[in-house]
Amino acid sequence: MASRKPTIADVAALAGVSVAAVSKVVNGKAGISAPTRDRVLTAASKLRWTPSAAAVALRSAKTRAIGMVARRSPDLLSADPHFTLLISGIEGELSPLGYGLLLHIVGEEPSAEEVAYRRLADERRVDGVVLTESRVGDTRFELLRTLDVRTVLIGTPWRADPVPSVQATGPARGVRAAVEHLVAHGHRRIAYVSGPEDRVHTLHRRRVFEDALAAHDLAPSHSVVSDFTAAGAVDAIGKLLAEHRRPTAVLFANDSMAVAGMSAARRLGVDVPGELSVVGHDDLPLGELVYPQLTTVRQDLIGLGRAAARVLLASLGEVEDASVDVRPPELVVRESTGPAPDRT
Amino acid sequence: MASRKPTIADVAALAGVSVAAVSKVVNGKAGISAPTRDRVLTAASKLRWTPSAAAVALRSAKTRAIGMVARRSPDLLSADPHFTLLISGIEGELSPLGYGLLLHIVGEEPSAEEVAYRRLADERRVDGVVLTESRVGDTRFELLRTLDVRTVLIGTPWRADPVPSVQATGPARGVRAAVEHLVAHGHRRIAYVSGPEDRVHTLHRRRVFEDALAAHDLAPSHSVVSDFTAAGAVDAIGKLLAEHRRPTAVLFANDSMAVAGMSAARRLGVDVPGELSVVGHDDLPLGELVYPQLTTVRQDLIGLGRAAARVLLASLGEVEDASVDVRPPELVVRESTGPAPDRT
DSSP: OTTSOOOHHHHHHHHTSOHHHHHHHHTTOSSOOHHHHHHHHHHHHHTTOOSSOHHHHHTOSOOOEEEEEEOSOHHHHHHOTHHHHHHHHHHHHHGGGTOEEEEEEOOSOHHHHHHHHHHHHHTTOOSEEEEOSOBTTOOHHHHHHHTTOOEEEESOOSTTOOOOEEOOSSTTHHHHHHHHHHHHTTOOOEEEEEOOTTBHHHHHHHHHHHHHHHTTTOOOSEEEEOOSSHHHHHHHHHHHHHSTTOOSEEEESSHHHHHHHHHHHHHTTOOTTTTOEEEEEEOOTHHHHSSSOOEEEEOOHHHHHHHHHHHHHHHTTSOSOOOOOOOOOEEEOOSSOOOOOTTO | OTTSOOOHHHHHHHHTSOHHHHHHHHHTOSSOOHHHHHHHHHHHHHHTOOSSOHHHHHTOSOOOEEEEEEOSOHHHHHHOTHHHHHHHHHHHHHGGGTOEEEEEEOOSOHHHHHHHHHHHHHTTOOSEEEEOSOBTTOOHHHHHHHTTOOEEEESOOSTTOOOOEEOOSSTTHHHHHHHHHHHHTTOOOEEEEEOOTTBHHHHHHHHHHHHHHHTTTOOOSEEEEOOSSHHHHHHHHHHHHHSTTOOSEEEESSHHHHHHHHHHHHHTTOOTTTTOEEEEEEOOTHHHHSSSOOEEEEOOHHHHHHHHHHHHHHHTTSOSOOOOOOOOOEEEOOSSOOOOOTTO
């Protein structure tokens, strides 16, 4: 035996597995249990076999890391802690199993995102990736399929894209409850300030908003497309309040915009909620810090992060059960909403 | 040659380097240039040599990842985007070089933190780590020295701990400017609400606050130790406003507490800044969203993150110059501060 170099067949024979299984282990592919992987590595060690080079071996096998690539400017990232809550949820599942989260923040340029994913795949730095902010015409799924990277999406996929995804049950429930709350308080002129239209959830939520109003024979008084920034919200509220028949209530697509919009209204001398009711979306800690405290649609962001992590961990054979309870969205009524003003 | 197994000496000879250098490469130690590392790996590949087992090889060599372990509850993490800004700065330096940030959030339990660091080290998952929130009696430096992990601290080390660290120039400048601003506006009863006393910066900043007041023959009207949470700030402001001779101005140790405290004051019917001036610390996006907008001490958190990353990248031989400009703290005057009320 010492007279010839060991082959993959020798390793397979000693480990009592197929050559394909050895190949899967050294290439870090799915479908191999931890005990089998250990047997293969032990056999490889005994025979002093290495697939072709240490350099290749270095890049193989499980990394025990999950990747996340964020295409956001640093400013937007910190202004919207939505992302931080998702990360907390993901970490909650990864940490006990000794997995880490490998984070890449790449700015808004689309090519930078692709470069980051290619690098994660080519250098086998992660065992899978979590995608967020499902986009209209999303090309990430196709890219990651080509790269043969395990993927899970937090949110609703664009079209019927067959990508594993996690979503809350009853995703429409929260926005619908917000509309019911406002209508019950006598509001008839209700405006919507959305996020960018290239996000799948922007279109979904606006549709839910319109349908909920339609059930009361109402239509949106105004519909403004914004960009999730404070400046965008200030601009939107300025325009809405300058209207001849201005809205008595405004729903915003996230809490940062809602708080910025509420502050801008008050700076213009408009009382919240006396003259204008404001509703946010997400229920970030921010909404409780401010005065008046923000009425908002609570999303179970930590639950969504957990669920996404578990889907990946299950496909890696680390956990048996991929399911995590994600609480449905619900309306949290605080101080920023009240009865519609009389003079409307 | 084919009749015996290759040894580390064969690899060293073929690569034209010392045995120690080969050992360093396969163990992922510092002090090896990229070309040398490539030569060693190529030689190992040609000879089909592997240090002892594929399993060992898998864990060796550069990971092109930097680690960060956060000992925080998920809630506190999202309530204080301070951390997110540091991460953005770190990523700004790592991304162009293809490095990722491996993030572990471990909750408040000290042992969980140690487990996370040991795992990062034992499994060679990162090339170095960034520490934040320098603590009084910090044991992390000693641990990481034992584990032989490259370390850089953002902030002031506890005692003269010889750990590489990055700090803003003139760290006292911001809090001092805040005190000057308040004193110039006629405030004489100025309170301080600090973070936990186990943080090094808590002690530093409170000292700066006291010294700046002393320069005007003043002492703090009140000094409250809080915990960086909104609930803590609400509690603190409630106590301060219930005092017989209550303060006319309050400095908080972070922006989240300042905003929560300001909101609590207004809910109690106290006008800000008419009856109470409020100053935050950090200049997070939050401070611009609220009404009145927050006067705060700006920290260059992105610059600090960048600087920390560059110290590690320089020690890894990835960049030549470790220096990054970190802007000194400065006071940003907005709407939450004004003249002291007459009736004081």
